[in-house]
């Protein structure tokens with residue numbers, strides 16, 4: 001089963017280095033077309049449904065601008081009958 005993930009990018013911390021976009025195995029990150037307050041084009045997550053929450057983008061980000069959330073599988077719990 002492929003787990004689903006999602007990320008949140010703090011656009012105001014982002015310096016637009018594009019490292020996160022370059023390492024994403026699912027091409028789920030692109031650069032925005034509008035500048036942030038510092039004058040950079042920040043990274044933008046594309047909710048394509050392909051993000052697995054692998055966290056490669058967050059690990060490589062030099063500005064700690066990415067938070068990653070990953071779906072956890074539900075476990076079957078035995079119940080008394």
Ligand code: SF4
Nearest residue numbers: 024051052054055057
């Ligand atoms: S968590 Fe992984 S799959 Fe999701 S956007 Fe980041 S690098 Fe891509």
Ligand code: SF4
Nearest residue numbers: 014015017018020061
């Ligand atoms: S790696 Fe970090 S600073 Fe660089 S573009 Fe991505 S979010 Fe922005």
